Amino acid sequence: MVDAGTVAWLKGGVLFASSTDTGIATAWGVDASETEIVSCLALSSAAATEAARQQDFLEGPLAVERHNVKGLRSDLIGRPVTITVAQLGYDAGLTVFVIGAEEAADVERTYLTVLRKLT
Numbered sequence: 001m002v003d004a005g006t007v008a009w010l011k012g013g014v015l016f017a018s019s020t021d022t023g024i025a026t027a028w029g030v031d032a033s034e035t036e037i038v039s040c041l042a043l044s045s046a047a048a049t050e051a052a053r054q055q056d057f058l059e060g061p062l063a064v065e066r067h068n069v070k071g072l073r074s075d076l077i078g079r080p081v082t083i084t085v086a087q088l089g090y091d092a093g094l095t096v097f098v099i100g101a102e103e104a105a106d107v108e109r110t111y112l113t114v115l116r117k118l119t
Contacts, residue, residue: 019051024059033058057097061118065096066111073110074101083114 024032035054041047057080067083076098084093100113 019048019055021055021059024055057095057117063116063118064099064113065116066113069110069112071108071110072103072105073112074103076110076112077101081112081114 035058041050065088067085069083077100078098080095080097082093082095083090085091094116096114096116098112098114102111102113104110
C-alpha cells in the first residue's frame with residue numbers, strides 16, 4: 001500500500017512525448033500498434049531518443065524465439081538484451097526483447113522467450 005502523498009509525487013512532473021512512424025502508419029493504418037511507457041527518463045530529448053529506438057525495433061517483422069541461457073534470469077522480462085551465440089545470425093550479437101522467462105532452478109538455467117527483429 002502506498003500513501004496518497006507518494007502517489008501524487010510519483011504522478012507529478014511527468015513529461016509526455018509522442019512520436020509517429022509514418023512508414024508504419026501508412027502500411028498498417030488503424031491496425032498499427034501504439035505503445036506507451038513510463039520510465040525514469042528525465043529529459044524530453046531522452047524520451048525522443050527512446051521512442052526512435054522502439055520504433056526502429058518494432059517497424060519490421062518480428063520473430064518469436066526461445067533461448068536457453070545460464071542462470072535464473074526472470075529479471076530480464078520486459079527488457080532489451082543482447083544475445084551472442086554462433087548460430088542463427090547471432091554471431092556478432094543481436095538485441096532482442098524478452099517477453100517471457102521459464103526458470104529451471106535445478107540446473108540454474110532459464111528459457112527466454114524473445115522478440116527478434118527480422119532484417
